[in-house]
Amino acid sequence: MQQPLLQLGVNITLFGMGIVFVFLLLLALCTGAMSRFVTRYFPVIEPMKETAGQADTAQKARIRKIIQLAIAQHRKKR
Amino acid sequence: MQQPLLQLGVNITLFGMGIVFVFLLLLALCTGAMSRFVTRYFPVIEPMKETAGQADTAQKARIRKIIQLAIAQHRKKR
Amino acid sequence: MQQPLLQLGVNITLFGMGIVFVFLLLLALCTGAMSRFVTRYFPVIEPMKETAGQADTAQKARIRKIIQLAIAQHRKKR
Amino acid sequence: MQYLINLWQTSGAYQITPGQFAMLLIGLLLLYLAIHKKFEPLLLVPIGFGALLANIPGANLSMPAAQAALASGNDELLKQMAQLLGAHSESTTSLQQALTLAPAEIHTQVTQLAMGAGFNNGMLYSFYAVTIASGVAPLVIFMGVGAMTDFGPLLANPRTLLLGAAAQFGIFATVLGAVGLSIAGIMDFSIADAAAIGIIGGADGPTAIYVAGLLAPDLLGAIAVAAYSYMALVPLIQPPIMRALTTAKERKIKMVQLRPVSKREKIVFPLMLVALVALFLPGAAPLLGMFCFGNLMRECGVVARLSETAQNALINITTIFLGLAVGSKLAADKFLEPKTLGILLLGIAAFAIGTAAGVLMAKLMNLFSHNKINPLIGSAGVSAVPMAARVSNKLGLESNPHNYLLMHAMGPNVAGVIGSAVAAGVMITMVRAMTT
Amino acid sequence: MQYLINLWQTSGAYQITPGQFAMLLIGLLLLYLAIHKKFEPLLLVPIGFGALLANIPGANLSMPAAQAALASGNDELLKQMAQLLGAHSESTTSLQQALTLAPAEIHTQVTQLAMGAGFNNGMLYSFYAVTIASGVAPLVIFMGVGAMTDFGPLLANPRTLLLGAAAQFGIFATVLGAVGLSIAGIMDFSIADAAAIGIIGGADGPTAIYVAGLLAPDLLGAIAVAAYSYMALVPLIQPPIMRALTTAKERKIKMVQLRPVSKREKIVFPLMLVALVALFLPGAAPLLGMFCFGNLMRECGVVARLSETAQNALINITTIFLGLAVGSKLAADKFLEPKTLGILLLGIAAFAIGTAAGVLMAKLMNLFSHNKINPLIGSAGVSAVPMAARVSNKLGLESNPHNYLLMHAMGPNVAGVIGSAVAAGVMITMVRAMTT
């Protein structure tokens, strides 16, 4: 049983690592190509905006700040 | 098989449409009666208010506006 | 069947009430001991703060108040 | 024309029984109490509406597939079911009985037969299976309650745990009462029924539903309705008892201000409680475990987002489906029985006895301690959080306009939650030992 | 090397069928419509993405365990399955057929065999089973829709319920159309299929999914896609029909302002609706029951936290999984059929006929009443809330820049939701009576 287990382990390691590497390399190449394609053929005309997600987060952070300031003021008044 | 299928379809159409119509007519009559009953016997004494739901939505919209204004001011300051 | 049911009921009542009492008494003793232990060996150096939970609630209440004030002002302006 | 007759015969107006009509009225009554009288609306609105849905004739929303198939009265199907069940008669009633008694394997086969014939589990039945039969929903709500509970007042004055213990006497006295009614031949409650009825005296909704779901599912509807209704009626039930058992002087006792409690104590407390459960009361582990878990999430300060969700989205979602599921147990054939009347009577007795026991315990403790307790906070030991504590406060202010008892009463109030969970654990363990 | 070959043979690029490739493109098209054209994105984004996942070759995400085992082509396993199923051939196709026809008991055994051999239910299949096959998700969404619906405009002018009734003619005309296509031999729709296709004309997503899930699960994907796409296309489909059927003068009719509606009326309305359902239409009880429950939670004012959760966390969670589950029904072998084309054509006819019926009904009502209705609000009776009401408003403003019809159109708009739920209930009851 020992010999096969070693072989199985080696197989998983070699093929697994190989596939992870090849897949992410392929993804990197496709991503680069996609970015060039999008920025060339679908350039953004409106001024660069943050994405919804980021804006959300950023906005939330700002709102939190504002509310904290308001609370601070509120507390002072008391 | 064809004759029965046609008949089934016609039955569904006639009875279905009939029931939908009768049911909603009945609902309309009941609704009218209910409204008259409620407004006559349980008149609202307190000044007409928006329902909770509407108030919620309206209030949320207002809060959103206020917060947006606050954010705008906040941004100007920076 | 009647005799046993009575006995079962009496057993549940006596043992149940006894255990509830003993368990909560034990909890009271342990709690007292724990509080003495914690306040003696792990005194709080930072100024006494409200717990997160309370703070949350309190803060929410305050925020609600502030927002209500803001809405009131907003309404006046309109 | 055949279709019109058929539609009329499947309509509710044709099929409705007097019982179902009565239950629809009871559903409306519960909604009225919830909406207009503000009786524990978070539970009673879903329960009341569930009761309406459960009693729509012909909709079978609270039936499993097999039962819906039985109710359909399809001859061919009934014959097949009778064969599977080995029943001699094909009457709906006798098949119903045979189905209840059938072993799990046969039951599965009957269900598969019914589903094959196009019958599905009713919507409310599905909600019941997922939330209550599994036991999960009351536990999740108890976790949320834990996350909303502040043990500060209890930690500042741990003696009040004894008040919470004493008030559970209402539970056990009611068990005896139910047993007594059975022995007197007035009602027919088993020991499991009696235990489930007693827990109404715990004045704690999720605990009552959890125990009833395990020990007496058929009585669940009445027990839950009684528990929530009486919790809402606490401001009416308790004051006369509290006044009768205390002197004016006792009601004026002013209690020393509570010491501040550190965050560390609040973190250690739920862990200590779960440790004691582990050592002495494994039967109470599900309820108190989830309760302590919720409280630890609240107090530990590092999982605020989980605690927030447990107190809001999760408990709300669970409440909606739990309420509808409880409502599904308000079907006419189960609810319109003399037993329900017995449950309602025993339930109010449970609240009254628990209130009295809490007050008397406070007076007893004052005999042995010179740090006096205002006996008005004893009644808060039944739990009914936070209503009972507010009642204590109100009566305190009546006697002495500067005597704010609210925070003092919060101690026995949350102690009562622990107390009834302990009682639930003990009763579940004992009843199981008795019935197997 | 063996592993490389093996990996290549299990890869999608090796296994992909032209059908799957086409479905991946259709999934991308749905996402494009949802994201770029804003076609009902809340549903079409999950549906479109679900379609991508369902068509990943070799991943079998939308298959139950037994089917995944069949698809694996493992000889040993197929032999055992053939034995259980009593099938003579061991070809995947014939086993597939035998599995579909097998009684529940055998089906369970085959599933246990497949699971024992390491096959699991695909992720999307699990989502489908929990959300749609159980019928729960559309009902929960309908509850949330109820909690978002304001019946004020309808209560102020209950006559508009008739517009909502008339617009449901689109549903039934389409049923006839589907039957006609079958009789003509062009398509092969059963009566259950025809009913499920008709409901597209209800212009109401959850109702369509609920009915299709019960009556025609195989067509569910096409029906849901058609329903949501056409709802998004309402601003293109309706205006030409509305213009063709009305005169310029009719379009200028100004309606009297709606009276204010009291909170009490809003509380009583859902209860009254559920009572009428109980009396006359038990088949519509699940859909309208949950809808009224949501609306009661909204209006009663005492369970704001439950209402808020029903409108947000709960409906959002349900939408995510419902959308993915619908997407799982966009697998190539079910969707790429002539039937789908038929469904798409019938669906648009349903919308058009419903629109016309609503407008004509308004004109008919004007013949008998001197309190004139602007017939442009009749088209809102198809539902497609709130898009159809906005279309009415827009066309009103075109004819007369001071004629705001939005609030008036909200009446028939929500009436259309009730109308299609009623139609759904009737059809489910009738089809079941016809097929058993």
Added chain:
Amino acid sequence: MQYLINLWQTSGAYQITPGQFAMLLIGLLLLYLAIHKKFEPLLLVPIGFGALLANIPGANLSMPAAQAALASGNDELLKQMAQLLGAHSESTTSLQQALTLAPAEIHTQVTQLAMGAGFNNGMLYSFYAVTIASGVAPLVIFMGVGAMTDFGPLLANPRTLLLGAAAQFGIFATVLGAVGLSIAGIMDFSIADAAAIGIIGGADGPTAIYVAGLLAPDLLGAIAVAAYSYMALVPLIQPPIMRALTTAKERKIKMVQLRPVSKREKIVFPLMLVALVALFLPGAAPLLGMFCFGNLMRECGVVARLSETAQNALINITTIFLGLAVGSKLAADKFLEPKTLGILLLGIAAFAIGTAAGVLMAKLMNLFSHNKINPLIGSAGVSAVPMAARVSNKLGLESNPHNYLLMHAMGPNVAGVIGSAVAAGVMITMVRAMTT
């Protein structure tokens, strides 16, 4: 008196085993680390508390009904179970074994027998079945993580994907290590065990739980604890390795500022990733599919309410039950084994090797490119988002107070998430091919 003895014998203090006592201490240790040391508290608080509950003696919260029945030691019941299982001995241990080996059909019968005798599935067992055994909870969490992930830095510099790939070497080296320990006879890990242990090196909680739930459920507790603990320890584990493998000059490399990334690129990226998965890696479809779905909901901008729910209510609810379910696998008999020690050792090796591989890959890439990468960001490729990126930033600032690496390190950081999901997919596919 009999009852008192009985209660004492069912109490935890009477029944507790040294193993359970040790596990209670370990649960407390996990809570201490989570609360006081802030070790990934969102998961470790529920896991730690789950460990406490799982080890309450006599409560059997983490056992299925059949096992609870076995543990009860009821002679009559054991006899019946032995008959069903065809076992000769009626000892608990041998029945336990027979039950594990029994085919699904027999297993169902034994469970029905146990439930008929009043035994239920333990609460934590139910949570485990619903969340982990079904595979759903890790996928839902991964969807939420996708909705929280910003691929902007990765899109601005896609080369960093290679760093995320290299850091997965930790996974595969650990697989070899586990195999080596087995061959050396020190431990007894199967190939499935080895793969599940390796995934700890992915530094990604939900991926680790997903893989372990599929390949090695018995080791799940130890694997999850190791994964989350080491993720929290990243600031201690990584810096020495990063310093040892880089020169001071390398650590001072300043990277060019990242270009802004358009919204369209961010929308296309998850679709492209899922397309590549569809073509080449169907085994990774569940994990990466849900991840990309979450990310698309975030970026597409038209389903903000779904994205918000996926990031908050839904992920929080899932985290609570997932954590408790993981905790249920910390029962004494499974966790207190030498294997656990092996897993802890292999896990830390996995983190160390992954860190080193990431750093070395960056150095290798610098040999072939004149647009230099600061090798300190290589270590972020293990994922452990966002801790590892912060560590890169901190070490960068130590060397050069103006060198902010945080955004640059986010690229490999999220690449590492993709990388370990890919590795998970490959390993699941390969291990299944090997073991069937």
